[in-house]
Each structure stands twice: as C-alpha cells, then as structure tokens.
Amino acid sequence: MFLALDRVGLRYPGHSAATAATTARAGTGAQAVQQLSLSLTTGQIGVLIGPSGCGKTSLLRCIAGLERLETGRISIAGETLADASQGLHIAPEARRIGMVFQDYALFPHLSVADNVGFGLRHLARTQRAERIQEVLDLVGLAHAAKRAPHQLSGGQQQRVALARALAPAPRLLLLDEPFSSLDVDLREHLSQELRGILNRSGTTALFVTHDQAEAFAIGDVVGVMHQGQLEQWDAAYTVYHRPATRFVADFIGHGVFTPGHIVVGPNGPEVQTPVGALIDAEACALASAYPGGRCDVLLRADDIIHDDLAPVQAQIERKIFRGADFLYTLRLASGERLMAHVPSHHDHHVGEWIGIRVNVDHVVTFPAA
Template identity: 65%
Template sequence: MFLQIDQVDVRYPGQPRPAVQGASLGLRAGDIGVLIGPSGCGKTTLLRAVAGLERVSAGDIRLGGEVVSSARTHLAPEARRIGMVFQDYALFPHLDVGRNVAFGLRHLPAAERGQRVAEVLALVDLAGSEKRFPHELSGGQQQRVALARAMAPSPRLLLLDEPFSNLDVDLRERLAHELRGILKAAGATALFVTHDQLEAFAIGDQIGVMHDGRLHQWDDAYSLYHRPATRFVADFIGHGVFVPARIVADDQDGGGARLDTPLGPLQHLTDCPLPGAYPDGHCDLLLRADDIVHDDDAPVQARILRKAFRGSEFLYTLQLASGETLMAHVPSHHNHKLGEWIGIRPAVDHVVTFPAQGG
C-alpha cells in the first residue's frame, strides 16, 4: 500500500476523547480514497494528520513505506510532498491563473515552469487560460485551477477537503466524475473528504465511513451498500430503515432459512444467516427504498406518510398497519396522495441483518 494508516489516534488538548481513534486504512498507488461521514466525525482531522497539519498521539502513517507520522515521528508538512485542495480553493485573487498554478514551481527555470503550467492546465481542460484571473472563472473552473496548482509540483499524494462544498448541488456529481477522470489520467494517488454520498460513489475506488472518530468500514462502494460492516454504516449509506425480523429454519427450502418479517416471510434467500446467528433467531433487518416495490395487487398495505418528488420517481415514506416505517422508490406516474394506502411487497436481493435492538 502506498498510503498506510495503522491504528492512528489524534487528540486535541482538553478533549475527553480522541478526535480520531484507532483509524486504519490502506490506499494503493494510483487509487482514490474517500472519507465520508457526518459533520464532526473526524474525517477532516484524519486528512490533516496525513498532511502533517495535526500530530498523531498513537499509531503511525506511512507514505511509500516511510513513516511520516507516529507518536515519536513527525515529518514536517512541506517535506511530505503532498498537494492539498481546500474547500475555498485558496486561490490568490491578485494573481492570474498561470501564476497561481506556478506558485509551487519557483524552484524551476522559467521555461520549465511555463511548460509544467501548460501541462497541468491542459489536464484539467483549461488550456490557454493562463492570463485569466480567478474572478473571471466559474466556481467549477476555480476548483480545477486549485487542482492544477496542487498537481503542478508532482506530489506523491493529493489531499482534497470537500472541494465541491461551495458549488451548486447539481454540479457536484458531474464535477466528481470529471475530477476522477483527471486524477486517473494523471496517475495520481488521492484522498478525498466529503459528506456527500453521491460524490463519494462517483469518485472513490475505496470509501471509508467515519462516525464519532472511528473508521467503521473501508471498502468499495458496492460492499458498503450491500455488505455494511456495522449498523451505523448500514443506516448512513443509502438511508435504510430497520424492521424486526426472525430467522427460522425452512424445511421447504432444503434445510435453509427464511425470514419472518412485518411484510411476510422471505424465502429462498442465498445469503441469509442461520437461525443460530442471533438469540432465538431475533434480529433487525435492513430495508432500503429499493427493497420495497409498489404493487397494487400485493396483500400488504402501507399508508403514505411523506413523499418527495425526484423527477422520474417519488421517494415515499410509508407506515405499515403494525407501525413500522419503510421507504420506497415509486415511479412518479404513481402519484398517490398523502394518507393513501397502497400495496407493497419486498424484493430483497441482499439480506443485511444486525442484532435486535428491541422496540
């Protein structure tokens, strides 16, 4: 692994617990990692520790096999050959684009400096913009100038701290795809911080979910969604809901197991835990909006509590007669009224269960 973080703690003076606790992850050269989580979860603190802007109190951080941070070692930020892109881009308003990008290249002769500026501006699709000033650019263009400036000195690692936070929501996912293309074309290794799941899924090879200073899971997007390691990850990624269920032996399914749920029994499940996985088989089943299908002929009925229009579909929040709340994606031509009862059925491909929390 090119970037290796091993059991890292970061403590702030006067705080009762670490801002980051026991964080471990590995990032291969040329890959893009993303740290995601709610505000205050520790993701930016961990990024700053990698940059050398925060000291670690336990564990270590290695870059290319070299220990750059530990309880005893702290390589200065400027010696780590790391590029950073900040939330506000931090462009110099009195310098044109060319001089902004060249800021970290003052050690090069003028001709080489100009050549490198032209190379990275072409890479971010801003060729020929050297003489323009930041105020003449759109937010997305300013973000690409900041990226070009960070890439110009050929850092061994790029760190990006919510670089799209000042942009319109509609732009973010598209720019995340563009940014991934730029970083991949440059062969860059990068660690990216965001609170937006769509950004994380669009850009990341590996994604880490953080909460209360702990890194709960470091995995690809598919695994985070379908095989969450903790209840928090399951709840945070995809915004699922939990319903009580019981795993029982199913003699009709060749000795397998079925799930008894408020939506009826779920059978013929290839990845269902065995009944002995939980006390008396009782567990909580994760159901996401894509696990619930609107079907007028289904025997199970649910009342519409809320609905959010999403263009091609509604996101319905539903309540069963037994009181459980569910969510469902429904095509937008099925425009039912609040309070209306509609038929639903489960379509669960991946069974995700956790110990029952009661209620």
C-alpha cells in the same frame, strides 16, 4: 501498500492530556481520531464520508502533517512520515502531499497560470512553463491561462485549485470537500471530471465529502467514519450492500430497520418480515446467530416495490418529490414503517393505502435493538 495508516489517533486541536483525562471522565472523549487504520494502493482513490464532527478533516490534516499524532504511524511508499512511538513528525512541506481545500484559496492578483505555477518556482523558467501547460491541459483550462480567477466560474476556479495542487507532482493528493460550495449539478459533473483527471495523472488521492452520491461516484474505496472511528473501509458496492455495522447500514442510503425472524424454510434459512420472507443464500444468517432467531432487518427504499396487486398494504405518511421519483414513508397496519422509491407518475396522496412487495437481493441483519 502506498499509503498506510496504522492505529492512528489524535486529539482535537487545543486538547491537552489533562483536558483529555477530564473529558474521558465526563464521558465526552477528546480524540478526533481513534485507533484508525486504512491503506491505499498506488493510483487508488479513497473517499471518507460521515456526519459532521466525525474526524474526517482532522484525519486529512494529520496525514498532511498539520496535526501531530498522539498514537500510531503514517507512511507513504514505505517512508514513515509520522510515528508517535518514536516522536517522529516530518514537516508538511517535506511530505510531498498536495491539498485542495473547500475554499479555492487562489491568489486574486495572479493569473491562472501564475496560480498554478506558484509552487514551481524552484524549476527553470522553461520547465516551469511546460509543467503549467501540462496540468492546465489536464484539467481542460489551457485556454484560460492568462485570465484572473474572478473571470472564471466556480467550477473553473476549483479546477485551477486542483491544477495547482497537481503541478508539483505530489505523491498523494488530499481533498477536503472541494465541491461543497458548488450547486448540485456542477458538483456531479466535476466529481466525474475529477475521477478522470486523477486517473489520467495516476495520482493517489484521499477525498473527504459528506455527499454519499459524490463518494460513490469518485471512490475506488469508501470509508465511513463515526465518532473518530472508521466503521468500514471497502469498495463502494460492498459498503452499500454489505454494511459492516449498524451505523453504516443506517447512515448509507434511505432505509429502516424492521423486525425479522430467521427460520429454516424449504430452501434453507429465510428471514420472515412484516412484508414477506427474504432469502439470500450467501448472507442469510442461521437462526442460531441471534437469540430465538430474532433480528432487525435493513430494508432500503429501493428494496420496496409499489405493486397495486400485492397483498401487503401500506399507508403513505410522508412523500418527497425528487423529480424522477417520490420518496414515500409508509406505515404498515402492524405499525412498522418502511421507505420506498416510487416512480413520480405514481402520485398518490398522503394517507392513501397502496400495495407493496419486497424485492431484496442482499439480506442484511443485525441483533434486535
């Protein structure tokens, strides 16, 4: 593996061992990251998502060398950068790691080209100019080389920051919510651009975001963090369709847990739910997996289909207009709540009863809460 983190743990900045003992007794905990392990292959793009305060940025700072490990080991291309057991800590400037922050941190008094070349002063003038031209071409800003940062749009400034980070040819690029200050449409556009730029340069990268759509658009592999722990580290498709924990299932996408009962049907195990029986030969658990076969089933909004001819009826409790569709919150007559994406031309009123049916490709079950 190119990047390897093995059982990494670190405290929040400013927490001493005594503070850690006190907070542990109080049940609050002082570790920003707890026994976290992950890896990336060369050229792979990893993305970390999770709620605020879950340790994403702390982990990036740890990899960059800005924070010291309390436990574990970090290595890149076989070289150990930090090892808590040996007291080893390579300085940030010696790690050959680039970092792009939320704020662009561009030098306002320097041109775009000089901003990009800031970390290349060790090169001869000709080599420096060639490298600046190369990375500006890569990010599509060669035409703006002589401009000042304030003469560029927010998206262009972010691409300058990316070019500056790529210019020294880092072994690893870390990006901490670099698009958070941009509007939604620009973020979507730049996330696609970023993936293309990193792929063309062959750069291995670890990206932090709170935007799930952004994570799925950029990442080859996606990690979900919660309270300093990595709940799942897998391909985006697997994280969405096969969540490893109840937290991941609840955090990713729009969905709810509804009671289910696993029984043996004519085609094998099936899960009986308030909206019908669910069958998934690959993932449907045996009834013996849960006491009495009782479980909770994850039903996402895209699993519920609006169908006026369906026998199951649900009342609209809330609706959110999202342009192409509505996100409906529904309540069954039995009291269970569901969510559904419904095309926006199906504009029903709150309080109205509509027909629904379930269409689940992947049955995801957990122990009953």
